[in-house]
Amino acid sequence: MSVETQRSIATMRMPGGLGSLLPALILIGLFFVVPVLALLLRSVTEPAPGLQNYSALLGDGTYARVFFNTFLVAAVVTIVTVLVAFPVAWMLAIMPPALASIVFGVIILSMWTNLLTRTYAWMVLLQRTGVINRALMASGIIDQPLPLINNLTGVTIGMVYIMLPFMILPLVGTLRAIDPMTLRAAALCGASPFQAFRRILLPLSLPGIAAGGLMVFVMSLGYFVTPALLGGTSNMMLAEMIAQMIQSLLNWGLGSAAAFILLVVTMALYALQLRLVGARRATGGA
């Protein structure tokens, strides 16, 4: 191909390239950016102009408790998810493909099953007279049913369940990219399995763990459905509080201020994740 032809193809593509971005930009601009900015505006104008909504939110003990709860749940969910996901991803990365595809099938089935369906199942499983309490009592481990629902235990179990695939699937990619030779070399040089794990496997998979963990943390911070159904009234999370302020209390000023705080925290963590792993990898997991 001559340079001329190459150049003409390149110039032909250029205007079309930007133009084809237009529908997406109009959609996101008009129906995402504008409504979110309008919400921000509402948080500083209702009921009167000023920052009183924010000072109310940040100065009140009740709201402080909700913020604390939200961060606590998100942190616990992230830690448990990482601890459970790592060994599974490790196995999936090296298992024979036939065996691995069964496990992948289970993960996809759980991930694609309707969110409310999964949460409903946990509501029934975890209730006072539910299967889990009965099984534990029948086996003599406990005498009294454990309070597994309408508290942080319920929320944690339900959230970890939902977040696991989001942690396992990207981690498999990270672990597969590690050259097994590095670990063979470590063993040849006399490293014990534990040393090889701590000094080689873990550090090499740390970027994947950090990226996945941060994603799970961010998703957990703003989660609405599962905490609303499995949590209790005394330990409400932020997303549920926002929904309640708008839907039941019709307090748009306070609700949008809380929403904006959630937005800022989420976006800051997202920016941190982009820094850690680069834009492509951060969003390429879907």
Next chain:
Amino acid sequence: MLLDYDRMGWLRVALLCFTTLVAAFLLLPVVFIVLLSFGSSRWLAFPPPGWTLKWYQELFADPSWLEAALTSARIATMTALLAVLIGLLASFALVRGRFRGREILRGLLLTPMVLPVVVFAIAIYAFFLRLGLGGTTIGFVIAHTVLALPFAIIPIATALEGFDKSIEDAAIVCGASPLEAKLRITLPSIRIGIFSAAIFSFLASWDEVVVAIFMASPTLQTLPVKIWGSLRADLSPVIAAASSLLVGLTLALMIVTALLRRRFQT
């Protein structure tokens, strides 16, 4: 040795046991809900005292369930079509365009995936109330397309990045118009990406709860809104029956995807 499946010894046994346990944990609610839907106890006793189909009869006797499912299917189909079309156009610009701020625009278009849905839900709810689009099918489709767009762009852009552009250029040199070359060479080559985009954006709408709760009106509610309402009222086994049908649908979708992927790849 830690990454050699055949030479791990006891560690492999331990990790395999753990993996099996986690797989069982992931499978538990799905299997449980299907079994429960056939159990005869109204109070969801398990194992059930007997087996019955009466919850499915109750489900089909109540037209509001079917109506909600059809509404969801309609909205999700329109959302998937729109998201794939807009996402396809955007992906070409994002992958091939050489303009300033490309990464920023990419980030902007993917933001709806990262922002907590509840924030977007109240924002778009307020916006649509003002425009008179609250509780309308158009409103639902627009809001869901915003949420689905990242799930359409990611697989299409990934497929497009893996496609060798010189094949398209060759077609143009051989006399095809740029549009013709895209339609007849490029699109068929990235069909797996387009197909994944369609499935992901359909599911993004079909499963969407939070925006739907705010947007729904007494005359227009999607299936998740209907389930949400019933869940808040009681834990009736009818919800288990409806849920089991959704599990069946998921399985069907997985099988179709696997089959199509196999056909595309050979």
